[in-house]
Amino acid sequence: MSKPQVCTINRQYFECYVAPFAGYKGDNLFWVILKKLSEKESDLKNSIRDRVPEDCLIGSSAVMCKLQNMATRVAKTDATVMVTGESGTGKELIAKLIQQNSRRKEKPFLIINCNAINDLLLESDLFGYEKGSFTGAHSQKKGKFEVVDGGTIFLDEIGDISPRMQAVLLRVLQHGEIVRVGGTSPLKVDVRFIAATNRDLVKAVKDGSFRLDLFYRLNIIKIVIPPLRDRKEDFLELITHFVRKYSALFGIDIDFNPESLSKQLEAYDWPGNVRELQNVIQRAILMSEDGILSADAFTFDNSLVDKEQSNTLSSVIKRFNGTPLKSIVDQVEKEIIIEKLAVNGGNVANTAVKLDICKAALYEKMKRHDISAKSLR
Ligand SMILES: Nc1ncnc2c1ncn2[C@@H]1O[C@H](COP(=O)(O)OP(=O)(O)OP(=O)(O)O)[C@@H](O)[C@H]1O
Ligand SMILES: [Mg+2]
Structure with missing residues (x-):
């Protein structure tokens, strides 16, 4: 025993x-x-x-105060909100803040990742279906929009939604009604929508991949979260919050000087924004010796920065001296994809946006170069 x-x-x-x-x-x-x-x-x-402090929006820079203020004000209404900002800036956190301050706070908060599911699955999942509407529909089923009635729906990654779902969603937003898959009669639903994206939707509208009418319906209130590198005043508070949170969570007592740490961390570019800062702090706490947290304990993916600096045109030419052009192009393409995927935490959709190619093309290239997004998360 x-x-x-x-x-x-x-x-x-x-x-x-x-x-x-x-x-x-x-x-x-x-x-x-x-x-x-x-x-x-x-x-x-x-x-x-x-x-352990609860997840709350930290930051009292002028821009964050304005943003919080706006979020709590719009929370009192039922207006549709569009939250934009780079990956890791806190779009989901803002959406939750709005829900928590709204009259719907006791009702469900449903997150729908618009790029994750195929159309029919998404449609039947959201709107439900009638018996016999497709193979396997043995009985009638309520969709999430009906179940969430009275609550809030967070349409995450709305920039990746398919044209077909754009049309369906537009109908819901216009009329506040849904029709179950295979059904005929519309059903009224009472939900509040908050959408988010890190894509440039104006550009998507211009190139025809996003409907203008849907864009207007979603953009009633617009909240833009600036990248972390543009609000240096928030570092001190964010660092203090995350150190407190994770030292309590891991049960490790940490001694640190917030001011000097903040000064040192501000110098980095933080492409992954607050999410990256949070991860870096967690890692540093776990690796700290004698409970002391100094800037030396922080490891960033500096290799990315170094690579950028050393990869001048001449060093690239020297490196590939004698290599056929196609191999050079392939090798450089592979390195760029790996680098961008790593910066975006292995998120293929975000990486595709950053590389300005469509997701399908990126998947095809990843397959060809044998790159696994999972291993870069
Ligand atoms: N201002 C903030 N204060 C405290 N925590 C924050 C803040 N901003 C972001 N975070 C934290 O950073 C992480 C990423 O935030 P969130 O998921 O809201 O980002 P996002 O903008 O939705 O990113 P993505 O586009 O990649 O989905 C979360 O753990 C969140 O709690
Ligand atoms: Mg998000």
Whole structure:
């Protein structure tokens, strides 16, 4: 029998395995001590949990204050909101802030990733279906829009939505009604929409990949979150928040100087924005020795910056001296894709946007170069 931990010890185990060896003479003292130890451990765990700050929007730079203010004001209305900003800037956090401050806060908050699911699945999942409307539709099923009634729907990555779903969504936004797949009669639904994207939707409208009418329906209130590198005033607060949060979560006491750390971290470009800062801090806390957090403990993917600097045209030419042109192009293409995927945390959709090619083309290139997005997450 393996030895259980103190917190899971029970009376029977105690009497069989502990008492005989500990000189237990029938009084309860030893047992009581063990029980107390186990309670202390669970108290400790609870107190750590209590000290971990909840996910909240941090930052009191002028632009973030304006943004928070706007989010809480629009929360009181039912207006559709479009949140834009680079990856990791906090679009989902803003959407949650709006929901939490709205009259719908006790109702469901449903996140729909518009690029993740195929059209028919998405449509039947969202709007439900009637019995017999397609193979496998053995009974009628309510869709998420009906289930979420009264709540908020967060349309994430709206810039990647297919043309067919754009048309369907437009109908919902215009009339507040849905029709189940295979159904005929419209059903009224009461949902509030918040959409988000890191794509340039104006450009998408111009090149015809995003409908203008849908664009106007979604863009009633527009919230633009600036990249972290453009709001340096927020560093101090963000760093302090994340160090507190993760040191409590990991149970590691950390000593650090927020001001000097902030000065040092501001110098980096933070292409992955707040998400990247959060990850870097987590890693540094876990790797810290003697509970001291200094800038040396932080590791960024500086290799990307170094590579950019060293890859001047002449060094590229020297490196590929004598190589056929096609191999050079292939090799450079592969390196660029790997680099961009790494910066975007392995997110193919975001990388495609950054490279200004469509997702399908990027997948094709990744397949050809044998690149796995998973390994770059
Ligand atoms: N201002 C902030 N204060 C505290 N945490 C933040 C802030 N901004 C972002 N974060 C944190 O950073 C992470 C990324 O945020 P979020 O998922 O909202 O970004 P996003 O803009 O939706 O990114 P993506 O475009 O990649 O989906 C989350 O863990 C979030 O809690
Ligand atoms: Mg997001």
